[in-house]
Amino acid sequence: MTFPSMTARSFVVPRPGAWRWFGAFAFGFLIFTQILAIMTSPPDRDMGDLQKIMYVHVPAAWITFLSFFVVLLFSARYLWKGREKDDLLAAAAAEVGATFNGLALLLGMIWGRPAWGVWWTWDARLTSTLVLFLIFIGYLALRAFVDDAQRRAQWSAVVGALGAINVPIVYMSVRWWRTLHQIQSNPASMDPAYVLGLRANAFAFLFIMIYFIRQRYVIACLQRATEHAAEAVALGGQQA
Amino acid sequence: MTWNEDWGRIRAIARKDLITERRTKAGFNSVAALGVTMLVLFGFAFGPDAQALRDAAAGALWLAILFAGVLAFNRSYQVELESGALDELLQYPGARWTIYAGKFISNLIFVGLMLAIVVAAGIVLFQIHIPPAWPILLATLLLGIVGLVTLGTFYAAMASRTRAREVLLPLLLFPMLVPVLLAAMSASKALLGGDLMHEASAWIRLLIGYDVIFLVAALLAFEHVIEV
Numbered sequence: 001m002t003f004p005s006m007t008a009r010s011f012v013v014p015r016p017g018a019w020r021w022f023g024a025f026a027f028g029f030l031i032f033t034q035i036l037a038i039m040t041s042p043p044d045r046d047m048g049d050l051q052k053i054m055y056v057h058v059p060a061a062w063i064t065f066l067s068f069f070v071v072l073l074f075s076a077r078y079l080w081k082g083r084e085k086d087d088l089l090a091a092a093a094a095e096v097g098a099t100f101n102g103l104a105l106l107l108g109m110i111w112g113r114p115a116w117g118v119w120w121t122w123d124a125r126l127t128s129t130l131v132l133f134l135i136f137i138g139y140l141a142l143r144a145f146v147d148d149a150q151r152r153a154q155w156s157a158v159v160g161a162l163g164a165i166n167v168p169i170v171y172m173s174v175r176w177w178r179t180l181h182q183i184q185s186n187p188a189s190m191d192p193a194y195v196l197g198l199r200a201n202a203f204a205f206l207f208i209m210i211y212f213i214r215q216r217y218v219i220a221c222l223q224r225a226t227e228h229a230a231e232a233v234a235l236g237g238q239q240a
Numbered sequence: 241m242t243w244n245e246d247w248g249r250i251r252a253i254a255r256k257d258l259i260t261e262r263r264t265k266a267g268f269n270s271v272a273a274l275g276v277t278m279l280v281l282f283g284f285a286f287g288p289d290a291q292a293l294r295d296a297a298a299g300a301l302w303l304a305i306l307f308a309g310v311l312a313f314n315r316s317y318q319v320e321l322e323s324g325a326l327d328e329l330l331q332y333p334g335a336r337w338t339i340y341a342g343k344f345i346s347n348l349i350f351v352g353l354m355l356a357i358v359v360a361a362g363i364v365l366f367q368i369h370i371p372p373a374w375p376i377l378l379a380t381l382l383l384g385i386v387g388l389v390t391l392g393t394f395y396a397a398m399a400s401r402t403r404a405r406e407v408l409l410p411l412l413l414f415p416m417l418v419p420v421l422l423a424a425m426s427a428s429k430a431l432l433g434g435d436l437m438h439e440a441s442a443w444i445r446l447l448i449g450y451d452v453i454f455l456v457a458a459l460l461a462f463e464h465v466i467e468v
Contacts, residue, residue, distance in 0.1 A: 079464060134415035141411050145402040151468040155398045158461045159412065162391075165457060166416055169450060173419035176442065177426065 013221045019214055026207035033204040037197025053111045055197050059205035060104035061129065065167075067097025067209060068132065071139075072164035075157040087153035088224065090160055091143060092216035096209055098136040105129060124175035131170050135163040149227070249334050253342025258349060260319060267315055268350065275308035275358040283365050290367050297366040298428035302384065302421055304358050309351050309388055310413065313396035314405050316347055321400060330466065340393065340462040344455075348389045355385055368432060376440065377431045383447040384424030390451060391416055394458040397465050423447045 037055040044051035074090035077083075108126065109119045120126070139159050146152040261268055282300035287293050320326040329339060359381065362368060371377060391413060399409035427443035 131415050131418050138408075138412040138415055141404075141408060142398065142402075145404045145408055146398075147403075148468070154464050154468045158464050159395075159398070162454070162457060162461070163416065165453065166419070169419045169446075169453070173422045173446060176446070177422050 013225055014218055016218075019211070022207070023211045023215070026204070026211045029207060030204040033197070033200040036200055041194050041197050047115060050111065050114055051194070053107055054194070055201045056205075057104060057107040057111060058198060059202045060100050060107060062202060063205045063209050064097055064101040064104050064129070064132070066206075067093045067100060067213075068136075068164060068167065070213070071097060071160045075160035075164075078153060078157040079161070084149070084153060084224070087157065088220040089213070089217055090157065092213045092220060094136055094139050094143075094160065095216055096212045098133065098140060099212075100205075100209065101129065101133045101136060105133060122177075124171065124177070127174045127177075128167075128171040131174070132167060135166065139163060149224070246335060246338050249332075249338040250341045250345065253329075253339055254345040254349075257316060257343060257346035261346070261350065267312075268353065271308050271311050271315075271350075272354045272357045274311065275304045275354055276361045278304035278307055279358065279361055279365055293366045294368060294432070295429075297362060297368050298425050298432060300366065301359060301362045301428070302425050304362075305351070305355055305385065306388065306414075306417070306421065308354060308358070309385075309392060310410055312347060312350050312354070313389075313392040313413075314400045314409055316343055316350075316393065317396055317400040326466075336463040336466055337459045339466060340397070340459060344389060344393050344458075347393050348385065351385050351389055352382075355381060371431055371434060373431055373435065376444070377428060380424060380427045380431065380440070380444055380447070383444065383451060384420060384428075386451045387420035387424070387447060387454065388417060390454045390458055394454075394462065394465070397462070419446065419450050423450070 034055070038052060041052070043049050070093040071090050074086045074093065078086040078090065105126075108129075112121065113119050139156060142159055143152055143156050146155060279300060282296065282304065283293065286296040286300065317326070320329065330336075363370065392409075395412045395416075396409055399405045399412060402408055423443040423446045427440045427447070430440040430443070
């Protein structure tokens with residue numbers, strides 16, 4: 001069974017090029033936005049300096065949803081076009097998304113303990129973010145347990161797409177079940193003094209996400225290239 | 241392929257699975273027994289106070305059905321994988337989705353019968369008073385297992401062919417089933433309590449929506465899953 005994208009040609013591993021500079025810029029910008037956000041915002045009336053955690057918690061949550069959207073996009077494109085590149089990109093986005101998802105949950109807990117008095121509460125947004133995290137974990141577990149590359153790509157694309165369809169349904173069902181999360185923070189719902197820090201941080205997180213996905217994708221390409229080389233050797237010592 | 245031929249394939253696959261199951265019986269009996277055992281254990285966890293048991297009944301019933309049902313889904317592909325029959329099945333002419341539809345029907349009947357036993361045991365063990373609106377409760381139970389079987393049959397087609405099927409299926413399936421469980425548990429609980437807040441109908445609508453969306457998605461996507 002030949003599989004169009006399985007030729008060695010598609011495994012010219014991408015070169016770092018300007019990406020190295022982009023990575024340095026992303027991390028530098030992240031440090032800068034932390035300083036900026038803390039310098040420009042006065043202590044909150046109710047929460048005091050506890051409010052500062054919003055600058056990393058809220059962007060982490062945004063990036064989580066954005067990554068899942070990226071997974072959906074590349075999964076759908078994989079099912080449509082069958083190019084292995086899309087599969088590797090979806091997988092990279094899922095890993096990065098799961099990381100930010102865990103980060104958002106953890107930072108939320110650190111904030112929730114002093115603000116609400118509990119580490120965890122069964123509120124709609126919290127619970128559905130946790131369910132989203134579990135769906136990500138299932139997706140990554142599936143990838144880990146399937147050895148055949150085509151099967152792994154095909155199956156995880158389907159699981160990624162179904163998982164993405166489920167996100168709004170999970171959110172709705174949990175919201176009906178119970179809700180107490182404060183209204184979502186966005187630039188329109190807060191004092192202008194806090195907006196700049198949040199906006200800047202959102203961009204910093206976005207750059208970090210793009211850089212991480214790119215790096216993870218390059219690693220996946222290298223892994224696939226070794227697998228292809230090993231296969232070619234096993235099939236008779238020829239270079240594919 | 242005409243509709244009649246598709247329906248013929250669906251029926252043949254469902255019939256084959258059910259006959260295999262009926263002739264061995266071992267699978268069904270042990271899965272149903274596991275469901276009842278789970279209920280007894282939940283009884284230990286929540287009981288013995290009668291009111292506490294009644295409050296927890298809906299949740300305990302659904303979890304028992306979920307845990308026992310998961311065992312059924314992998315089994316439905318197991319027999320075919322062991323004898324290499326799945327490859328042969330794929331070589332017959334006709335659309336792939338009919339395989340899914342056939343397995344969906346046989347699993348639905350399997351889980352439905354198990355549900356009957358577990359619910360009967362639950363009524364006794366958890367001292368449930370059957371509400372006057374029992375037909376709606378019955379419809380809720382059916383819609384709940386349709387959701388469960390839809391995704392269970394679908395994900396088992398993948399999980400049963402991996403190295404870690406026992407772990408992988410629940411790991412993939414349970415987070416996806418959160419809306420079904422929440423809706424089925426909440427609707428059942430409301431109906432058992434007389435549905436004073438009139439919340440059951442909203443949950444039932446959610447169940448119907450979920451079932452339709454994922455049944456269509458599974459039928460469309462099954463081809464991508466079974467062919468590799």
